Amino acid sequence: MTVTSLFGEPLATQYVLWLVDGLDMTVRVSLAVAVASTLLGFLLALLRISGVRVVTLLVATYVALFRNTPLLVQLFFWYFGLPGLLSDDAMLWLNSPHVLSVGGVELSWPSFECLVATLGLTAYSTAFVVEEIRAGLRGVPDHQRLSAEALGMQPWPIFRYVVLPQALRIALPPLLGQYMNIVKNSSLAMAIGLVELSYASRQVESETFKTFQAFAIATLFYILVIAVIEAVGQCWAWQQRAKARAMGKTA
Amino acid sequence: MLGLAAAGESPGDGEDGMNFQIIVDNLPYLLWGAFPEGPLGGAALTLVLSVVSSVAAGALGLLLGIALALATGNVHRLLVLVLGFFRAIPVLMLIFWTYFLLPVALGIDVPGLLSVACALSLIGGAYLAHAVYAGIAGIRRAQWDAGLALGLSRVQVLRYIILPQSLRMMLPSFINQWVSLIKDSSLAYIVGVPELSFVAAQVNSRLMIYPAEIFLFVGAIYFVICSALDVLASLVSRRLA
Known part of the structure; x- marks a missing residue:
């Protein structure tokens, strides 16, 4: 490889399209993982603060186990280990195509790699999301709940209308950070053969030997996705400030 | 069937339970x-790699953090942008850059x-x-x-007054970054x-029979190392608090 091939002519359209397909997979998997880990994380955070000792301990153990081992090893475990732990029938079902019909839209059945990547990333990311949501719930001062109680509100409305909105406001910025991590971590799924953006960049690189172009475009795509999430966060923060100013004026 | 099954056992037996003899053998x-016949590898190399990267990341982070604190205006903005770049790309992508492009460049x-x-030092340093x-x-x-009023320069104030106090507060972040680097x-x-992960995958593809056992065990090694550091970080932050 010489320096001329480093900055040589641009990539052919065909290869750029490979990268775009990779980006598409990265975004899809990340979205699925973000939604799943937020829902699961929310549920586990509630269990974590439930006050039932066994439940609290179980959630804490889950969080410690999944946070303190590398995602790559977890993905390998699911990818290579899961088929041995499932029955043959279940594996056959997972590997054969099914048609999902959601509201008249037919979705094609994802590959085993895609399923395992989504599962593995969700299990890993949930361990982080739980802690962010729990921190958010803990960040709501106790007097908020007590004052609502004094007003005669019932436990569920207190949680739903007093505690939850404030907790989500505290948890949103760190949650967005976790969503960025999910996008970045999805690159590890290439190790189990998921054709996402990093995998595609390696493919283009070994096909064309245009190392610089292949990695530069892939890197730009990642930055683009992260920038979109960052922009969402900035917009939200700006709205919050505007709201606070408006409240200040009326008070 | 837990554990002590013979190494030469037929593969089918593994399905009834876990076979950890395979771990003992490897x-x-x-x-x-x-090692010592060949190059160092496995968990030992993971430790070496993470210690070297942590030290380099710590030095880089300290340098860039001080630069961030001292720089103003456009230089500050530029630094934030460059650091943001390293924080926005996956570690894997950065490894590609250094692995495939450093030799060419x-x-x-x-x-x-x-x-x-x-790659690990750059990412760790940026964080x-x-x-x-x-x-x-x-x-x-x-x-x-107070420092400036005593006639010290900005650098002297930083060196003798600010850093000794703030480094104590930062120690837990440095240890946490080390945990991240071990995983990365x-x-x-x-x-x-x-x-460690590479040799685990190697052992796995050589045997192809006991993947769950191998990756559980390897996960356990990482878990012990990372949790020990985690405990250390919380002890340190409690003592300094």
């Missing part, structure tokens, strides 16, 4: 690779281990820079004013550096 290889052969250490900057910014303005060092697998 334990030295998982822990230190082909420098015209020399860069061993995989060095390129991975480079730590913000922690260092926050630590410096967390020291009250009055401390600066598993990505060296992608470019064939024989650290």
